Amino acid sequence: MMCLDAAQTASVLPFDRLADALAEVLAKKRRGEVFAPPRLHMPLPGGVLLVMPATDHHLLMVKRITVHPGNPGQGAPAIQGEVTVSDAATGKPLFELHGPTVTARRTAALSLLAARLLAPNPQGPLLVVGAGVQARTHALAFHEGLGVKTCRLFSRTPAKAEALAQSLRQAGLDARAVEARELPGVIAASPLVVTATTATEPVVPDRVRDDAFLAAVGSFSPRAAEIPAGLVRRAQVYVDDLTAAQAEAGDLIRAGADFGRITPLEDVADGAVGRPEAGGGPVLFKSVGHALFDLAAARLAMAML
The missing domain is CATH 3.30.1780.10 (ornithine cyclodeaminase, domain 1)
Structure with missing residues (x-):
């Protein structure tokens, strides 16, 4: 074999x-x-x-x-x-x-697919919160699959963010690590946001753009959340798998999300449901993984x- x-x-x-x-x-x-x-x-x-x-x-x-x-x-x-x-x-x-x-590539490719189907402004710029394997593969996937040229990186460990930015620049991205004080301004300028951390508490502020697309891929425990509850409640929410999300998507569970109003990505991929409503608020895609x-x-x- x-x-x-x-x-x-x-x-x-x-x-x-x-x-x-x-x-x-x-x-x-x-x-x-x-x-x-x-x-x-x-x-x-x-x-x-x-x-x-x-x-x-x-x-x-x-x-x-x-x-x-x-x-x-x-x-x-x-x-x-x-x-x-x-x-x-x-x-x-x-x-x-x-x-x-x-695992790394199919997770990033699924976020890429979700951005293709759901993002109002898929060209970026892109903000990635995290500096690990998923942060790198998501930046590369959005660069290769959407043509994103500009990427900003934020991590609780600045040295890791800077090392990842250097690696992404070698791959052709305009990539730069940002500090915590810059984060509100970067969020305001980023219609694409990826959170790929092991954090158990929210890592982005609530005030994202109304036309933003967020892919939250880091947390997969009902007790962990990368996205603040207020943002979940005002977003148009999509998930990779509804059953798995109800058990594992702490971002949604902790926010008290109504899963009856959450759309599985398969409905959009199969054409049963159209694109998100224009002007309906940010689009949040929550991924927890599936075989x-x-x-x-x-x-x-x-x-x-």
């Missing part, structure tokens, strides 16, 4: 084509043509094991990820694992992808290999 490393996995998952693959799987999800059970959580010493299978009845994808937050202090990655892709009819293993790379997005990556990789 062919096993792709991180660089090889990234090469078969270009952001533009991955966003298209995600749109296709979301439409299939709405029509009941793909299937993924709830992910399995198993506690481990100092971490957790996550196992996520999914199928389109042609391919079988199983993602196995371990999360050990204390690993970086010991010189090891916090997230490790793989995505194994097999023939659904026979179970024959076909290939294996680098799990953390799949079907890894299946979309597996389907694209199969086509690229």
Whole structure:
């Protein structure tokens, strides 16, 4: 069986084509043509094991990820694992992808798809709050997929934001780290905002532009929120998966959001629901992850290999 490393996995998952693959799987999800059970959580010493299978009845994808937050202090990655892709009819293993790379790229590509479908001003400038892997992949995805040229970065660790800005400049972006005192002005100038942090409390002020699109991808616990409650309440809210969001989207849960008024992205991708209402306030896309997005990556990789 062919096993792709991180660089090889990234090469078969270009952001533009991955966003298209995600749109296709979301439409299939709405029509009941793909299937993924709830992910399995198993506690481990100092971490957790996550196992996520999914199928389109042609391919079988199983993602196995371990999360050990204390690993970086010991010189090891916090997230490790793989995505194994097999023939659904026979179970024959076909290939294996680098799990953390799949997670990073499909998450950013999903935000890219959401921005394509929902953002009033998708050209930017872009503000990214965070300086980790998701911050980097989102900036690159919006640059490659939307043509965003200007990116501002804010992090609680300024040195990390500056290092990421330097890396993004080498990739062709006009990228600059900003300080906390600059954040209100940068928010006012940014129609695209991505929050990609491990913070448990809001990391952006409530006063974003009325025509702003926000992708909140960092928190995935009912007790954590990157977006302030007031902003959630005045925004037009979309989610990657309604069931998962009701269990894990702390940004929405803590704000007391009415999930009956929240739209799953699959409804927009499939054409059942139109674009957000013009003048209806900011657009918030909340993502907590789903195995079907890894299946979309597996389907694209199969086509690229």
